[in-house]
Amino acid sequence: MKRKDFIILLWISLGTSLFFFLFFTDEHSLKSFMLTLLISSMYSFLIGIGNGFINDFLNKKFPWSEATTKRAIVSIACILVANFIIVYFCNYMNFVVFQKNATTEQFFSGKYNFTNWFMVNIALLISAFLHAKGFMEELKKTSRKEVVEQKLIAKSANAQFETLKNQLDPHFLFNSLNVLSSLIDENPKQAQKFTASMSKIYRYVLEQKDKELVTVEDEMEFAKTYCELLKTRFENSVDFIFDVQKEDYRRYVVPLSLQLLLENCIKHNFATSSKPLVIKVFSENDTLCIENNLQVREQMKESAGIGLANIVQRYSLLTKRNVFIEKSEDYFKVKLPILMEKPNVISAQPNDNDAAYEKAQKRVKEIKSFYSNLISYCIIIPFLAIINLTTSPKNIWFYFPMLGWGIGLVAHGMSVFAIGKNWEDKKIREILEKQNKQ
Known part of the structure; x- marks a missing residue:
């Protein structure tokens, strides 16, 4: 990761620690603030660096420009496994080691299942945002490179x-x-x-x-x-x-x-x-x-x-x-x-390649549309969750937009990466071949 990314993570850690220190901490002391800053930094840096490392590794092995569908599938599998491990580790360090609110047996007994599940979802949303950002950056680089090559x-x-x-x-x-x-x-x-x-x-x-x-x-x-x-x-x-x-x-x-x-x-x-x-x-x-x-x-x-x-x-x-x-x-x-x-x-x-170029251009627009939808989901759902848990923690309602929009997002992703135009074109070719044989 670049120096710029570390500075961003540092500011995120400082911002989240101030937010939790002012609104969710009873004891407003320097020791309490430093503990909150340590915990916030742990979450921010481990999730940020972990997903950044995964993104950089996958960019080398499966570049978006060369294997979009394969990269999307591998990215989903990697971020699910990685964020599950990172969140459980951070939660264990937070509740068992730093705050000492629970023992190891209590932590793994199921008492913190909801907290773990909620934090995993937040981490996945952040991770999806980071991977979408990486995709857009690589798309811009590829577009600029192609323009330069065509000019040459x-x-x-x-x-x-x-x-x-x-x-x-x-x-x-x-x-x-x-x-x-x-x-x-x-x-x-x-x-x-x-x-x-x-x-x-x-x-x-x-x-x-x-x-x-x-x-x-x-x-x-x-x-x-x-x-x-x-x-x-x-x-x-x-x-x-x-x-x-x-x-x-x-x-x-x-x-x-x-x-x-x-x-x-x-x-x-x-x-x-x-x-x-x-x-x-x-x-x-x-x-x-x-x-x-x-x-x-x-x-x-x-x-x-x-x-x-x-x-x-x-x-x-x-x-x-x-x-x-x-x-x-x-x-x-x-x-x-x-x-x-x-x-x-x-x-x-x-x-000679106009048809192929138009098809590729349409494909890029479909992918950009999906990632715009994903980025909006990553920003709005956590915001709704924070409002819900801050104003009425006993009445959990943010599940409904999260699940409804999430199902729509999955369907959108499937249409773009799995059963989109490629599947339609394949079926059209199969039908035409059958008709020609008859």
Whole structure:
């Protein structure tokens, strides 16, 4: 327990000792007050520290956030046994050792059964309050931790996506300048034409690189323009075939994905007029396919692998669907998922768990409602008991609200932890399974 808890227990001991000393003690002397303070401290510290130790131990073994139902059952069993032992020990020390109002035989003969029973109930109420407080504190910690984790995940996803997108700008410019450099020596007129076309294409790169997704139609128009640029350099050495279904035009793909894959086809394969490189772009089973005949050229240096890896990583942040790669002796094919709708990078993952999140949120509200009811019970019933025993000790009436409210509290607890929504969901599944089998 923390230092703060000890200070609270000390103030409780002082407050209860003053209350009993002023209203229930005949002899108002320093010795009498010190005895009352000793007895009050014994009850306060043993009940408080005992339940605090149980709560800390159970928090390590059965955290509320991981095993709520199991923790509730274990907590009830532990506080019943522990408080029964603590109260009997405190009452024995109080009546037999300190005040000497009874002998050991009288204490265990049944003379103090009502007192023991009453004190056990008070201890259980205090214990329930302490455990409920512990539950609420852990619930707040867990909620704060989850919020921080989600913020970190969101920031990480944003940063990762921005990094991947920022690769495209210099990557495209570097490769285009390489092509332009080659054309300047080979065909200066074509180099001028290439420069004019490159400015149009680069404008599209700047416009689209900050978007998560673009329509297939926009990407196809850009790809055709880019292919014309490649034709300027390679002429009859490269052929392009486009066969994308019109219904796929309004769907979505990762921007600049076609440009990167077309560039890869050129970079990793040789192309001549006698052996032209044929690149096909077509749609197939909700995928956009880029296929080329395999004419692998010898690489002077190892490729950086930015193109395809960039596309795969960006798709992984947007959807659970994978980018597929097929390779044989004759061809190389990449299949890009065509997405039906435009997801958000940050909310894509949580949206898949909306139903589970709402269910968990509802579950937390049910548990909080039960513990609010329990805390109210722990505060009001002892207050009513003190009023009853102070004003009319011969007419015990506080049993009725205690039992009535207690039965309602037990029913509430059973509905939350034992036979609540989990039981209903289980029965619904069983009925549906039986109907499906018939």
